[in-house]
Amino acid sequence: MAGRLTGDVYAGIDARLSEVDARVEARYPGEPSGRQPVHTVYVPAHRYSADLVARWGEQARAVFDACGDALGLDPAVAERVRRKLVTEPIEDLRIDFEDGYGRPGDDAEDEAAVTAGRVLAANPVTPFCGIRFKSFERATRRRGIRTLDLFLSGLLEHGELPAGFVVTLPKVTAVEQVGAAAEVLGHLETAYGLPDGALRFEVQIETAQSIVDGEGRVAVARIVQAAEGRCSGLHYGTYDYSAGLGIAAEHQSMDHPAADFAKAFMQVSAAGTGVRLSDGSTNKLPVGDALVPAWREHLRLVRRSLERGFYQGWDLHPHQLPTRFAATYAFFREGLPAAAARLRDYAAQVDSGVLDEPATARALSGFLLRGLDCGAIDTAEAENLTGLTRARLESYATFRG
Template sequence: MDGRLTGDVYAGIDARLSEVDARVESRYPGEPAGRQPVHTVYVPAHRYVPGLVARWGEQARAVFDSDGAALGLDPAVAERVRRKLVTEPVEDLRIDFEDGYGSPGDSAEDDAALACGRVLAENPATPFSGIRFKSFERATRRRGIRTLDLFLSGLLEHGKLPAGFVVTLPKVTAVEQVGAAAEVLGHLETAYSLPARTLRFEVQIETSQSIVDGDGRIAVARIVQAAEGRCSGLHYGTYDYSAGLGIAAGYQSMEHPAADFAKSFMQVSAAGTGVRLSDGSTNRLPVAQALVPAWREHLRLVRRSLERGFYQGWDLHPHQLPTRFAATYGFFRDGLAAAAGRLRDYAARVDSGVLDEPATARALAGFLLRGLDCGAVAGDELTGLTRTQLESYTRFRG
């Protein structure tokens, strides 16, 4: 039996929504292809020297070998942590010219920017890298732009732009600053003869104005749009954000209700846009007598972030590397059997008692791909599933 609506009705609705369709497809391309680092390691620019990543790995490995048994890790996880600390102790390195560096004067910062660019060119030791420059607020804007310019000069005079290169824009207090940063990156691409849209940036969410602006509008969604496709990530800044809300220092943390409020806004605003999320850091460092207690807290906080859909965070000290990887590997290995089993049942249309939908299949495949990418899971542990199959599920939008 034929329906009673004519072709003109269908065509009219398509025409009415064509502009909306184009806008939605542009703004929500879905999860980007490729690996996301599990952490970003921030190193003050004046401490960034050749061999730094290897030394971080050696220091982390030594403390894990001497005291790691106190964590009571599963042997399979512990072995993976040891291997990681040898082969790739830092996934994403951010050379910091902002809070971790301070303001030593223009001449000193000029020299440091050039030197750090040269060191990175000659020591591309991590899969992802970049710098954090000073904010685009009036007092620091010109200094931040000049540092980025000189850093690229030092880098490109001695090598090429590394794969996975990204810069970090801190302390956004107005959406327009993000648009201005995107414009500057375009000018730098022209100045250094880089392909268009090569340079991308992360935005740090560490001010109240980057969540809700002065007019009461949700700012974080507008930040993503203002970046004109150059925003690769939103990173939560634990301590600047907390301090800006007047939270006492002793209660500032990644798990404060105010932090969860901000991160929920980040999550909703970034969903489907291709912009990835990162949680912040803990300033309780695992050193001296505080080593094991701080390790246990770090394990718990990293696991908490992972369970809430934040697959990346900040690390500030070599001793945080063992627990970053231990928490991450434990999370993915704990969920491996269930996720792989559910996805196999979904693919085979097996009645397992759980009714999974295409969106859940995407999430299951995404979980397994993240486990593979970070080293928690080996391909031969995914019996009956291949990486190609997993990637096809993450791309499916039916």
């Protein structure tokens, strides 16, 4: 069968859209392969030590063993939480030289930066790690850069850059600060003999200017581009962002409408770019008489984030670890049967009454891979329920046909 259009028309359209094709492919490479941590634990630099991960794990296990029954968790979920608190209580550790650290003076921060780097080099015990340095605003820019430089000197004097290393750029008030941060990371790679692109950063979205700039443009999308491929994540900063909008302290929270507004912009701007998202934190700590109420609130907020496509969040206290993993495991285990069945039927081309497309298969396989990576799902049960190996799941998750 022959149509009426000539080959010149096809070639002309290809030529007309060639630059657009290249731009779209560069800007939207799709979901990156590999694991995303379910949380980032922020620890002030002056409280960081070689045994921190072990201490947090022990403290989390002790409180969960003593009070965990009050949460009414499914026994299978509770057992997985206990196992996680033994084997990997912290997935992503961020040593904080910003708000949690304060300004003790240049000499003290210089020493702390080098020391923290050396300690991390000798104890790379979490899958992901890094530091948060001070912002690139005028008042703190030089201090932040110097801290990062000195930290890397301590870290690299005895070894290599840890796998999963990422730094955090806070309080962006102009897109140009992101480009400047990318430039600094390039200079540091040269200075320390690191491969190009080895240093990456996540941007904290915690100012109004990070969402909409002074010209009325969507800033968060421009932030991703300004990072020149170095931006690995966008992290919502609950309290700085809320305070900057004038929201009363009592009403600042991860589920405030203003928070949802900002996170919707983050989600749309990051979609397809390979930049991952993280929700923020709750400041209602599960301690003392507030333990169980704060645990229930944390469970609710983590579940809410997961349902909205934010698979990572911040934790600030050891007692938040049990509920982080409990909410995450319950989410993936509850969704496992339906997701596995749909993907199995899709792979086998079975008429199940649900018409799924490649994009849905991508989402289903991505869901299962996240569950596997965090320990909510076992490899054997995933293969049994789907009939697919992990390699096949990964192929569906990255398919862009």
